[in-house]
Amino acid sequence: MLPKVGTYKFNVATFEEDYKGQLSWRMLGKRLLGAADKHASERNFSKMVIDDIEYLWVLSRLTVEIDSYPKMHEDYFITTWAQRYYSFFTDRCFEICNDKGDIIGKATSVWAMINSLTRKPAKMADLFGETFDKYVDAERLFSMVRSPRINVNTLETTAIRIPHYSNLDRNGHVHSIDYIEMVLDLFSKEFHAQHDVKRFEIAYNMETLENEPLSFYMEPAFGKELTYNCIIRKNVDNPNTEGEIVCHTMVEFR
Amino acid sequence: MLPKVGTYKFNVATFEEDYKGQLSWRMLGKRLLGAADKHASERNFSKMVIDDIEYLWVLSRLTVEIDSYPKMHEDYFITTWAQRYYSFFTDRCFEICNDKGDIIGKATSVWAMINSLTRKPAKMADLFGETFDKYVDAERLFSMVRSPRINVNTLETTAIRIPHYSNLDRNGHVHSIDYIEMVLDLFSKEFHAQHDVKRFEIAYNMETLENEPLSFYMEPAFGKELTYNCIIRKNVDNPNTEGEIVCHTMVEFR
Numbered sequence: 345m346l347p348k349v350g351t352y353k354f355n356v357a358t359f360e361e362d363y364k365g366q367l368s369w370r371m372l373g374k375r376l377l378g379a380a381d382k383h384a385s386e387r388n389f390s391k392m393v394i395d396d397i398e399y400l401w402v403l404s405r406l407t408v409e410i411d412s413y414p415k416m417h418e419d420y421f422i423t424t425w426a427q428r429y430y431s432f433f434t435d436r437c438f439e440i441c442n443d444k445g446d447i448i449g450k451a452t453s454v455w456a457m458i459n460s461l462t463r464k465p466a467k468m469a470d471l472f473g474e475t476f477d478k479y480v481d482a483e484r485l486f487s488m489v490r491s492p493r494i495n496v497n498t499l500e501t502t503a504i505r506i507p508h509y510s511n512l513d514r515n516g517h518v519h520s521i522d523y524i525e526m527v528l529d530l531f532s533k534e535f536h537a538q539h540d541v542k543r544f545e546i547a548y549n550m551e552t553l554e555n556e557p558l559s560f561y562m563e564p565a566f567g568k569e570l571t572y573n574c575i576i577r578k579n580v581d582n583p584n585t586e587g588e589i590v591c592h593t594m595v596e597f598r
Numbered sequence: 599m600l601p602k603v604g605t606y607k608f609n610v611a612t613f614e615e616d617y618k619g620q621l622s623w624r625m626l627g628k629r630l631l632g633a634a635d636k637h638a639s640e641r642n643f644s645k646m647v648i649d650d651i652e653y654l655w656v657l658s659r660l661t662v663e664i665d666s667y668p669k670m671h672e673d674y675f676i677t678t679w680a681q682r683y684y685s686f687f688t689d690r691c692f693e694i695c696n697d698k699g700d701i702i703g704k705a706t707s708v709w710a711m712i713n714s715l716t717r718k719p720a721k722m723a724d725l726f727g728e729t730f731d732k733y734v735d736a737e738r739l740f741s742m743v744r745s746p747r748i749n750v751n752t753l754e755t756t757a758i759r760i761p762h763y764s765n766l767d768r769n770g771h772v773h774s775i776d777y778i779e780m781v782l783d784l785f786s787k788e789f790h791a792q793h794d795v796k797r798f799e800i801a802y803n804m805e806t807l808e809n810e811p812l813s814f815y816m817e818p819a820f821g822k823e824l825t826y827n828c829i830i831r832k833n834v835d836n837p838n839t840e841g842e843i844v845c846h847t848m849v850e851f852r
Contacts, residue, residue: 358632359773363766370764378612508783509790510624512617516787519613529762533770533808536763554787 348481349425350383356414363536366413367420369528369544373521376408376438376451379422387479392471398460399471403453403520404433407488407545410440410449419443425481429468432456437486452488491545494592496575502562503530507552517551518558527574527593530562539570539597547592552578558590570597602735603679604637610668617790620667621674623782623798627775630662630692630705633676641733646725652714653725657707657774658687661742661799664694664703673697679735683722686710691740706742745799748846750829756816757784761806771805772812781828781847784816793824793851801846806832812844824851 354375362368384390384401392399414420421441428435433454440449456465468476505526513519524544528536552558562574573594580587608629616622638644638655646653668674675695682689687708694703710719722730759780767773778798782790806812816828827848834841 358635359628359767359775361768363763363768363770365768368764374613375611381612509617509785509787510622510779510783512787513613514615514617514619516617521613525764529764531763533763533766 345478346387348479349423349484350379350386351421351423352379352382353419353421355419356416358416361416363533364413364540365416367415369541370521370525372408372410372413373406373524375422376406376424376440376453377403377521379424379438380436380453380455383424389472389476389479392457394471399457399466400460401455402458402465403548404456405454405545405547406451406520407453407491407543408438408449408451409488409543410541412442412448413540414442414448420448425484426476426479427452427484427486428480428482429472429476432465432467434468437484439486450486450488452486491594494545494547494573494575494594496561496563496573496592498561498563499586500561501559501580502574503560505529505558505560507554507556507558509554512554515551516553518553520546520548523548523576523591523593526558526576527560527562527595530560530574535597541595542570542598543594543596545594549589549591550578552590559587565594565596568596571595599732600641602733603677603738604633604640605675605677606633606636607673607675609673610670612670615670617787618667618794619670621669623795624775624779626662626664626667627660627778629676630660630678630707631657631775633678633692634690634707637678643726643730643733646711648725653711653720654714655709656712656719657802658710659708659799659801660705660774661707661745661797662692662703662705663742663797664795666696666702667794668696668702674702679738680730680733681706681738681740682734682736683726683730686719686721688722691738693740704740704742706740745848748799748801748827748829748848750815750817750827750846752815752817753840754815755813755834756828757814759783759812759814761808761810761812763808766808769805770807772807774800774802777802777812777830777845777847780812781814781816781830781849784814784828789851795849796824796852797848797850799848803843803845804832806844813841819848819850822850825849 360371423439436453438451507518511518511522559577559580565571576590577587614625677693690707692705761772765776813834819825830844831841
C-alpha cells in the first residue's frame with residue numbers, strides 16, 4: 345500500500361512565471377489540482393465505477409495561502425492527502441515547500457463525487473467505504489482559518505469576460521483555475537507589482553460554457569485591508585433574476 | 599563544448615491538455631520558446647553584454663507545423679538549434695518528437711537581438727562573431743515551406759480582446775504565445791472538435807501593453823481550404839490611421 349500522503353516535485357519552467365518572475369497563479373492552481381489527481385490516480389480512487397456508472401471528482405471549494413512564491417527555474421514540492429470525508433464531501437489538504445524544504449504555502453479543498461450521468465453528487469460512504477478509509481489521514485497536523493460566507497452587495501459590474509475555447513477543460517466547462525486568473529486580472533500590473541496574493545478562496549456553484557458572458561461584482565471586504573470579495577454571475581441579462589452565481593471568491597493581498 | 603543541437607524532454611502534465619485531451623497550443627508554444635531559452639542559456643548566448651549594454655533576444659517570426667499531438671501524460675521531446683544568422687536575424691529550428699521517437703512536428707523561428715536601452719536590433723555579426731559561430735548548425739537537414747506575406751482585406755473586426763495582467767511577460771508586454779491562443783479562440787469548441795491545427799504562422803510587428811485593446815481581422819485565405827489569415831491591430835480608434843499592426847498570423851487546420 346502506498347503511503348497516505350503523496351509528494352510531487354515541480355519546477356517553475358520558463359514562461360510558467362508571471363510578470364514578477366514568480367510562479368503564476370494559473371500554474372500554481374493547475375499544479376495543485378494536478379498533484380491531487382496524481383495522488384488519487386496512484387491510489388486508484390481518481391474515479392469510481394459502480395453498476396457501470398462513472399463517478400467523477402468535482403472541485404467544490406479551494407483556499408490557498410502563500411507566504412512566498414517559487415521563482416523562475418526553482419523547484420517546489422506539493423504534498424497532498426485526503427483528510428476526511430463526510431456526507432457528500434471529501435476534504436483534501438496541500439502543503440507547498442520550496443527547494444530548501446521550507447513550507448511556503450498551504451491549501452485546503454473540498455470535493456464532491458458526481459454521477460457522470462445525472463451530474464448529482466453521491467454519498468461518499470456509499471462510494472468508498474473501507475477501500476478509501478485506509479488512505480484518509482486525519483492525524484496529520486494541518487490548520488487553516490475558515491472564512492465566513494463570502495457576500496458582495498454591489499450591483500455594479502466590475503468587468504465582463506467571455507470564456508473562449510482555451511478556457512475549456514475536457515468536459516467543455518471553463519477550467520476551475522481560470523476563474524481565479526480572471527479575478528486576479530481585475531487588478532492592474534501596477535497593483536500586482538506592489539502586492540502579492542496572500543490568500544485566495546473560491547467556492548464553485550455552477551459550470552460555465554464557451555461564450556456564456558461572466559459578470560464580475562467586486563468590492564473591498566469590510567474592515568479588512570487589501571482584501572476583496574468578488575462574485576461571478578452568468579445570465580445577468582435575464583430580467584427575472586440577477587443572474588446565476590457561478591462562484592464566490594475572496595482575495596487577500598499583502 | 600556542448601553539441602550544437604539540444605534536446606529537451608517534456609510531459610503533457612495534467613491540465614496542460616486542451617478540450618480534446620491533447621497538448622494545448624499555449625503549452626506547446628511556451629515549451630518551444632522554453633527549449634530555445636534553455637539551449638541558448640546552456641551555451642551562454644541567451645543574452646549578450648557589450649560595453650555594459652544588455653542585448654536581449656526578441657522573437658520576430660514563428661511557424662509551427664504539427665502532424666499529431668502528444669496526449670495527456672505522454673512525454674515529448676523538443677530538439678532545437680541555431681541554423682544561421684544574417685544581418686539583424688538568427689534562424690532557429692525545432693523538431694518535436696513523440697515518446698516513440700517519431701517526428702510529429704517542426705517549427706522555425708526568426709529572432710533579433712535588441713539593445714535593451716534603445717530597443718533597436720543590433721547586427722548579429724557585431725554581437726557574436728566567432729563565439730556564436732561554433733554553435734550554428736547549417737548542415738542539419740531541415741525544410742519547411744515558407745509562406746508569402748500574410749494579407750487581410752477585410753475592414754470588419756472579427757473580435758476585440760483586452761489584454762490583462764495574466765497575459766504579460768516579464769517585460770510587461772503581452773506574451774508572444776498569447777496572441778496565438780487568442781487567434782485560436784476565434785474558433786468555436788465545435789470547430790476545434792472537428793479540426794486540428796496543422797500549421798500556425800505568426801510575424802510580430804509591435805508589442806502590446808495591458809489594457810490596449812487588440813482588434814482581430816480574420817478572413818479565409820484565398821484558394822486554400824481550412825486556412826485563415828488574421829491580422830491583429832491596436833489603436834484602431836485613432837481616426838487618422840487604421841491602427842497599428844501588432845502581428846500577422848495564418849492558421850491552417852486539417
